[in-house]
Amino acid sequence: MTITSNALSSRTELCTAVENELSGLIGKRAGAATAYGPHFARLWALAGQNVLGGKFVRPLLLMETYDALKPPGSTPPEQRETAITISAAIELLHYSFLLHDDVIDGDLVRRGHPNLIGSLLAEAGALPGNIDGARTGSDLHWAQTGGILMGDMLLAATHQAFARADLPHQLRLRLLDLLEHTINETVAGEQLDVGLGDGIIAPDLETILVMCGYKTATYTFELPLRAAAALSGADFAVETALATAGRHLGLAFQLQDDLLSTFGDPRRHGKDPFSDLREGKETAIIAHARTTSAWPDIEPFFGSPELNGTEAEHVRQCLSDCGAETFVQGLIDEQLQAFNHLLTNTIPPSARNVLLDLAAQLEGRQS
């Protein structure tokens, strides 16, 4: 499947519209932040750089679905502008989740670049009086505090955009319900993920699949699709079908992420090829392997920070030989079948292409 040049040009326009809206939402706050001194202003400046440098996956999904359900020109432009505001707010929510996730995981880097915490840490280290990194511990504390606080402000900004949107009262309440549901489910997913990693929660397959759905699919796929349906005035049945299709696709993406991280070509995906194994990340791959006779051979290496290349290759081979790779590929296929079934049976034809475009990104994905 290729994206038509028409679709590409409208995507570029959408990107610009979302970027302008985000610039406005962040710019207003960054401006007000200067009154509170350079450190507070720096939080907003860094957040602005990070948010505006994103790919706007969620806002684009919302707006393309919205435009499909309610073609531009068919409604007053103010209504579409409100949809753009909500789509930008969802990007702020995404970044708020990422920041708190980075604090929780102790991450300083995202996609090869320092995240907000990493930037604050580097800048604190360069302050006068910090000789030979003598303040390392307190610098990290300062930087992670910045991550918590900026995540809070982005969460607040998300709600402000929903609360202020120029919407009929009932529609505002529907969107607020959706936002609340999304946050609860994402937080539940994050808690499960951390509980699995910290050995508080048993790593069975069902828990891991539920966690993947909650932690990522809900806010990345279900929220934009439901919001698009609600804003365009679609029936609740359409909203539900879009949301369910989105969840299947979201879970497929997440499972494919796990497969790529473990079995993919690191020259393509650009990540440390064995970081999931070294960190002891509880994925569907590992959950399956635990149920096979290969597990005693894998277990000693799983979660070992010192895992070397030869050992990691050995574990990878074991995971493949014991059927874990095939098993997870099967789970992905199941999700895609369920997705396709919904697509041809319940989703309005106008919105199908948006979801097919998204599903096409899954096929042949290398990173």
Add this chain to the structure above:
Amino acid sequence: MTITSNALSSRTELCTAVENELSGLIGKRAGAATAYGPHFARLWALAGQNVLGGKFVRPLLLMETYDALKPPGSTPPEQRETAITISAAIELLHYSFLLHDDVIDGDLVRRGHPNLIGSLLAEAGALPGNIDGARTGSDLHWAQTGGILMGDMLLAATHQAFARADLPHQLRLRLLDLLEHTINETVAGEQLDVGLGDGIIAPDLETILVMCGYKTATYTFELPLRAAAALSGADFAVETALATAGRHLGLAFQLQDDLLSTFGDPRRHGKDPFSDLREGKETAIIAHARTTSAWPDIEPFFGSPELNGTEAEHVRQCLSDCGAETFVQGLIDEQLQAFNHLLTNTIPPSARNVLLDLAAQLEGRQS
């Protein structure tokens, strides 16, 4: 000043109304949380216990001011119920700030009892398989993650209450502006406080006084007073006068807290009498001492975790002798003078008693 039995009875009624509202806001969410499993439900159960066990200082300030400006019976009961909802939301905001503050400070105890993080830590330690606290590091990580996530959900719940309140559009926007301003200023104060503690920001007196105002006075005094004025339809001039008076009082309370922690009777205030000195907390007392010839004598002990009782008594005597105690008492008196000036000149007589009641709590305060 004594509180009349009439005022006491109306305060008891207000407490019950606020408690019922909070029970509703939290109960609804705690009920929905059970669908996400026991660990997620536990977060809401613990948050409910902590929030409902509070003293409702902020909601009571809001409602007593509201009732003073707009006596019950003078308006439809729905309007007063909306004010109760907003006052309950402000209590959720307070608890959200406390939780993230506890994560940032690494605190497990508040007022002699385990906080939410401390409770989660103790419960994780009691899980089967945790022999001799073998999982201490990951248990703490799990517990602090719970603190971050629950703080996020309470911040979201605060905004939901503001966004859903049955209010005219302009008044909703005014309250949303107020909420945004409050969060920004509190976050700026928290960042300054952490920056002072981590040696990122220089500990001069001006910065410390600004930090105190931002971190506590804004959301504890200014927010409830401004919200009461806005909800009761008072002039903006009245709102501003109440807010300014509240800030003066808030700063006086904060400075008195510092004096009590360092010079107060621990049998009365119940805290570790030297924890501020051991932690190296940058207060107005310390900022003044730094400018005197006594500082070289104090500095070696300041921020020393091993400070013993004799050393601490010595530091306390030095702080008193160098004039720091008198200096901070002078700052408190200045704030109270400014407060009294506003009270007699700009605050409507009906609202004066509410603020005088509050100021009376400052006099002769031992804890």
